[in-house]
Amino acid sequence: MPRKTDKRERLIEAAKNLIHKQGFNLTTLADIAQEAEVPLGNVYYYFKTKESIGEAVIKERGTDLETRLKLWEEIPDVKARLKKYIDYSIEEADQTARYGCSIGGLCQELGKKGGPLSDAVAKLLNDTLEWCEGQFRSLGYGQKANELALNLVSAVQGMYLLTHTFKDPQITTRQARNLRGLVDQAETSSKLATA
Amino acid sequence: MPRKTDKRERLIEAAKNLIHKQGFNLTTLADIAQEAEVPLGNVYYYFKTKESIGEAVIKERGTDLETRLKLWEEIPDVKARLKKYIDYSIEEADQTARYGCSIGGLCQELGKKGGPLSDAVAKLLNDTLEWCEGQFRSLGYGQKANELALNLVSAVQGMYLLTHTFKDPQITTRQARNLRGLVDQAETSSKLATA
DNA sequence: GTCTATATACAGATAGAC
DNA sequence: GTCTATCTGTATATAGAC
Structure with a gap:
């Protein structure tokens, strides 16, 4: 089984x-x-600069995210979609406690430097935001969908930060349960507006 | 007016x-x-290592925070105290949009390295958490005070992250208004539990 | 395409004259 | 206490043999 040059992928x-x-x-x-078990000098055959590796990594994170969002999109019940988004944070709780959010962390770090990389990660968070907004719109919220999405994503990111800061996955467990409850209560009234 | 050696303070x-x-x-x-307008070599007279400068900075952040919390503590109305905490984020919105949260950002960055500095910043976030918890307890929430504090601080930190990521102070303005409303609605029932 | 050797830059930190 | 000159390590990046 002759392994093709998967070096580029290994590096990413x-x-x-x-x-x-x-x-x-x-x-x-x-x-x-x-x-990646690649000699240092060889790295530059695949990537001109460190920044270009970062670019590739963010692109990967983007396709990973898109894959998830598209997958959840197929769930018939709209509220169940949003709950999937929340449940995902529970699945990742241990990783989050150790290393933080793979997207939020980069937003924080790269946001201070500005430049193309910063914009690229910010877009990932924006995609998440827009996806949530779409779900809330499907739930019948018009103008408010935007605000509700902001509330939810913001809450999730804050949860990630605290989980990472205190290295305690249970913070995610607890908070996620809370957020789940909020989504459940939605629909009937504008209660979610207070999320 | 002979200026004493304020170099150390200038450096911090x-x-x-x-x-x-x-x-x-x-x-x-x-x-x-x-x-700080201090020659590079002279820095080491005041601080042995870069880490020790970080330590001093975090200590400063700690006293700044404590000062604020103690000040707000003097407000008679408990809910007004919590709203002060939220209002503070509005005052800082422009700075946050540019540079993020001065505490949350360090939690994120230093959290990955571990070590004493990491613990020191984490403590600042924990102090904030405990302060909020104390307020909720004063409002009559018993066991739930802890959870409510987590909800609030988490929401604020998430708000900071999004504000920084999208470099838009209005995100703070909008979200803070929301959080303010939540605190207002508290008391009567356990509605805040869904914050 | 691959990899060793190295150039270049700059970081944290130190030595030692003043 | 102060400051210049410098050591040392290490990061990104390149040159060039294979």
Whole structure:
């Protein structure tokens, strides 16, 4: 079974994990090369700069996210879709406690530097926001859908931050249960507006 | 008016601002020295390591926070105290849009490295949490006070992250108004439990 | 396409004159 | 206490043999 040159993919995968664990700034090309079992000098055949690796990683995160959102989109019950989004945070709780949110963390870190990478990650959070907004609109909320989406995503990101800060997955468990309840209560009135 | 050696304080002040703007990892001692108008070599007379500067900065952030919390504590109406906490985020909205939360950002960044600095910033967030919990307890919430505090601080931190990510102070304005409303509605029932 | 050796830049930290 | 010059390590990136 002759393995094709999957080096590029190995490098992206390694970078993806390391950047999540250590952050972008603290992750060196040497780290990535070692993790991917690729000689350092060879890295530059696939990526001109460290920034371009970051770009590839964010792109990967983007397709991962899109895959999830599209998958959840197929759930018939709209509220169940939103609850899937919340449940996902529970599945990831241990990882979050250790390394934080793979998207939110980058938004925070890269947001200070500005530049193309910063915009690219911000877009991922924006995609999430828009997806949620779409769901709330399907639930019948018109103008308010935007605000509700902001409330939900904001709550989830805050939950991630606290979970990471205190390295306690249970914070996610508790908060996610809460958020789930909110989605459940939605529909009938504008109670979700207070989420 | 012979100015005493306020160099140490100038260094801390410079570091405090630069770390907020650029993050800890990207802020160099040369940056700090220049901003404080202190020769690079002289920095080491006041601080043995970069980490010890970080320690001093976090300590400063801690006293700033404590000052605020103690000040708000003097407000007679308990709900007004919590609303002060929320209003503070509005005052800082422009800064937040540019540089993020001065505490939350460090929690995120230092949380991945672990170590004493990480614990020190985490404590600041924990102090905030405990302060809020105390307020909710004063409002008559017993067991639930802890959860309500988590909800509120989490919501505020999420709001900060989105504000920073999209560099839009209005996100804070909108969300803060929402959170204010939640605090207002509290008391009567357990509605705040769904915050 | 691959990999070793190395250039270049700059970070944190120190030595030692003043 | 102060500051210049510098050491040392390490990061990104390149050169060039294979």
